[in-house]
Amino acid sequence: MKKSKPTIHEIAKLLNIDSSTVSRALNDSKLVTQKTKDKVLKKAKEIGYQRNMLASNLRKSKSNTIGVIVPRISRHFFSSTIAGIEEAAYTHGYNVVIAQSMEKLEREKRIVGNFISNRVDGVLVSVSMETVSAEHLERFNQTNTPLVFFDRALPNVNNSKVLIDDYQASLQATEHLIEMGCKKIAHLSGPKNLAIYKNRLKGYKDALKLNDIPFDSKLVFASALHQEDGYRLADDIIKSKKAIDGIVSANDLAAIGAMKKLKESKVRIPEDIAVVGFSNEPMSAVIEPALSTVDQSGYDIGKIACNLLIDSLKNDGAIATKTVTLSPTLIKRASTLR
Amino acid sequence: MKKSKPTIHEIAKLLNIDSSTVSRALNDSKLVTQKTKDKVLKKAKEIGYQRNMLASNLRKSKSNTIGVIVPRISRHFFSSTIAGIEEAAYTHGYNVVIAQSMEKLEREKRIVGNFISNRVDGVLVSVSMETVSAEHLERFNQTNTPLVFFDRALPNVNNSKVLIDDYQASLQATEHLIEMGCKKIAHLSGPKNLAIYKNRLKGYKDALKLNDIPFDSKLVFASALHQEDGYRLADDIIKSKKAIDGIVSANDLAAIGAMKKLKESKVRIPEDIAVVGFSNEPMSAVIEPALSTVDQSGYDIGKIACNLLIDSLKNDGAIATKTVTLSPTLIKRASTLR
DNA sequence: AAAATATTTGCAATCGATTGTAAAATTATT
DNA sequence: AATAATTTTACAATCGATTGCAAATATTTT
Numbered sequence: 001m002k003k004s005k006p007t008i009h010e011i012a013k014l015l016n017i018d019s020s021t022v023s024r025a026l027n028d029s030k031l032v033t034q035k036t037k038d039k040v041l042k043k044a045k046e047i048g049y050q051r052n053m054l055a056s057n058l059r060k061s062k063s064n065t066i067g068v069i070v071p072r073i074s075r076h077f078f079s080s081t082i083a084g085i086e087e088a089a090y091t092h093g094y095n096v097v098i099a100q101s102m103e104k105l106e107r108e109k110r111i112v113g114n115f116i117s118n119r120v121d122g123v124l125v126s127v128s129m130e131t132v133s134a135e136h137l138e139r140f141n142q143t144n145t146p147l148v149f150f151d152r153a154l155p156n157v158n159n160s161k162v163l164i165d166d167y168q169a170s171l172q173a174t175e176h177l178i179e180m181g182c183k184k185i186a187h188l189s190g191p192k193n194l195a196i197y198k199n200r201l202k203g204y205k206d207a208l209k210l211n212d213i214p215f216d217s218k219l220v221f222a223s224a225l226h227q228e229d230g231y232r233l234a235d236d237i238i239k240s241k242k243a244i245d246g247i248v249s250a251n252d253l254a255a256i257g258a259m260k261k262l263k264e265s266k267v268r269i270p271e272d273i274a275v276v277g278f279s280n281e282p283m284s285a286v287i288e289p290a291l292s293t294v295d296q297s298g299y300d301i302g303k304i305a306c307n308l309l310i311d312s313l314k315n316d317g318a319i320a321t322k323t324v325t326l327s328p329t330l331i332k333r334a335s336t337l338r
Numbered sequence: 339m340k341k342s343k344p345t346i347h348e349i350a351k352l353l354n355i356d357s358s359t360v361s362r363a364l365n366d367s368k369l370v371t372q373k374t375k376d377k378v379l380k381k382a383k384e385i386g387y388q389r390n391m392l393a394s395n396l397r398k399s400k401s402n403t404i405g406v407i408v409p410r411i412s413r414h415f416f417s418s419t420i421a422g423i424e425e426a427a428y429t430h431g432y433n434v435v436i437a438q439s440m441e442k443l444e445r446e447k448r449i450v451g452n453f454i455s456n457r458v459d460g461v462l463v464s465v466s467m468e469t470v471s472a473e474h475l476e477r478f479n480q481t482n483t484p485l486v487f488f489d490r491a492l493p494n495v496n497n498s499k500v501l502i503d504d505y506q507a508s509l510q511a512t513e514h515l516i517e518m519g520c521k522k523i524a525h526l527s528g529p530k531n532l533a534i535y536k537n538r539l540k541g542y543k544d545a546l547k548l549n550d551i552p553f554d555s556k557l558v559f560a561s562a563l564h565q566e567d568g569y570r571l572a573d574d575i576i577k578s579k580k581a582i583d584g585i586v587s588a589n590d591l592a593a594i595g596a597m598k599k600l601k602e603s604k605v606r607i608p609e610d611i612a613v614v615g616f617s618n619e620p621m622s623a624v625i626e627p628a629l630s631t632v633d634q635s636g637y638d639i640g641k642i643a644c645n646l647l648i649d650s651l652k653n654d655g656a657i658a659t660k661t662v663t664l665s666p667t668l669i670k671r672a673s674t675l676r
Numbered sequence: 677a678a679a680a681t682a683t684t685t686g687c688a689a690t691c692g693a694t695t696g697t698a699a700a701a702t703t704a705t706t
Numbered sequence: 707a708a709t710a711a712t713t714t715t716a717c718a719a720t721c722g723a724t725t726g727c728a729a730a731t732a733t734t735t736t
Binding site for chain 1: 691692693694695
């Protein structure tokens with residue numbers, strides 16, 4: 001019933017050698033003859049040996065694992081990011097553990113404790129919308145666990161970060177609307193504690209300034225950027241009678257929600273109101289009119305962040321922290337082309 | 339620099355008691371006085387102690403972790419599933435490790451080895467499209483690791499399974515098209531090694547039979563069900579001049595690809611060709627016309643599967659395997675309503 | 677108050693793999 | 707062939723927490 005798994009000691013006994021030799025053989029150490037290695041490998045396969053990583057990791061006091069904290073994996077951006085992370089991790093022999101905060105600080109804290117208990121070697125973090133301080137993440141620094149932020153980083157922390165140039169992207173997106181003739185542009189913004197949303201807001205503002213359009217704080221609508229938020233806010237926009245003719249949304253979901261309401265209200269897109277989103281969710285290519293948006297190349301972000309982390313891991317943290325900023329691409333589609 | 343993490347021995351030394359007492363205190367054993375427990379807990383917090391799960395797990399030779407293998411997390415169905423799994427796991431104190439096979443058998447095999455090495459207590463599996471035999475999964479049975487399949491199961495294995503009634507759903511979807519007046523209905527099918535696709539095909543066939551519509555194998559198009567496949571196959575359908583007036587797709591992505599081609603070719607949906615998908619991806623509500631589809635309640639599947647697994651874990655595998663089949667819901671939208 | 681019982685605590689082995697160092701076996705040198 | 711140098715293998719400690727059992731302490735019973 002309880003078939004206990006074979007250990008190196010079994011192999012050692014069967015071959016009449018010491019378990020330490022078996023261990024070294026399995027690890028392809030140069031301290032062991034090829035002949036012995038062959039014997040060991042053969043026997044290991046024969047009895048179906050599988051290294052107990054718990055024991056190995058305990059002894060080496062590292063888990064060979066990279067922990068990843070993301071708000072939620074169902075967002076296309078984050079699942080692309082994870083694909084990039086896995087790619088980089090696997091080519092360097094690391095495993096990846098993914099955890100979702102579901103945008104809740106509470107869950108994020110729990111994950112941190114968990115990762116520390118399980119001795120992940122390093123962490124990649126994109127914080128939740130509720131996260132305002134790095135207090136709970138400090139524990140990683142205390143335990144000497146390198147941490148790299150990606151996309152959603154916290155300010156005033158001494159960690160490497162891989163970001164996209166949200167400011168530039170948002171500025172471009174807004175200027176694109178202006179080029180298309182929009183004069184009164186609203187902005188759907190996210191929680192202002194997150195730098196990415198602050199930067200997107202700033203890009204929007206500066207684009208207006210550069211084009212001599214007065215900024216009106218009443219045209220900035222903050223929310224959690226759910227689809228329903230966009231829907232609701234579009235309703236506000238329509239009812240406001242402010243002659244708004246363009247919407248720059250800080251994500252695609254809210255933009256899509258807004259489009260839904262606009263279409264229901266027979267507001268023509270882009271003729272009456274042009275809409276641009278952010279993140280290039282697959283949905284945005286499918287909706288009609290197709291939504292212009294900013295592609296964040298999540299795969300690259302993940303890969304780069306993971307490589308940064310691995311560098312720091314291989315150098316025992318003796319590496320300067322750095323910030324990599326990628327340039328996103330504005331994808332122009334029917335929702336803005338007029 | 340290398341701040342080593344505190345252990346129970348540190349705590350023991352500081353309090354002048356034995357580490358075994360500390361261990362018991364931290365585990366809230368009834369063999370320890372409340373007074374001692376308080377002392378230990380206080381000191382533990384004071385020095386920032388965090389249990390080393392590697393050591394704990396090694397000693398107990400279990401990891402308190404449930405491994406999950408899914409084809410890819412970016413599919414809405416699977417990310418809902420994972421949400422359900424995490425919910426069930428966390429309420430029972432288990433951790434969850436997610437791994438994506440990316441529909442590749444090779445990766446699936448690698449993950450299996452990995453899970454065994456890391457001594458996951460149990461596994462939840464939805465196999466890749468390439469998986470035809472359970473050979474590699476047999477290793478879990480050999481090592482006494484309970485396994486529960488969900489959604490994509492393998493035939494002829496003695497494991498619990500949580501499935502949806504694909505046959506019934508597909509039959510319903512097809513009959514719905516027939517009710518809408520479709521006479522010549524095509525089916526976009528998936529890899530025939532997977533039971534879910536076989537059942538969906540069978541449901542389609544039987545719906546025709548029940549309604550005295552002759553089955554024509556030339557109207558069944560098999561593919562990997564990517565969006566591009568749908569796009570390509572729709573083209574074939576149009577060019578075939580077979581007067582096809584309905585499409586039952588085995589997933590939403592292919593249905594959406596097909597719709598794209600149909601719309602480009604000025605084929606009206608649903609007037610000329612009605613389309614129904616499968617899985618209720620968020621995209622399907624956004625596309626125009628909105629895509630009728632089958633909702634699989636992924637969250638429930640995940641939760642039920644995980645609870646089954648936990649039952650078996652708590653009873654040391656001494657529990658009969660069972661198959662739970664959920665009834666999915668057909669969501670009727672504009673792509674079929676005429 | 678002594679004996680018997682019950683409650684706490686400490687000792688030491690254990691989980692399985694790794695690794696520094698010593699011992700043994702092999703090869704090279706004179 | 708004897709010694710030195712080198713390679714290969716074995717011994718034993720270690721990683722940190724857990725746990726059966728014995729020892730010590732506290733409580734109850736007579």
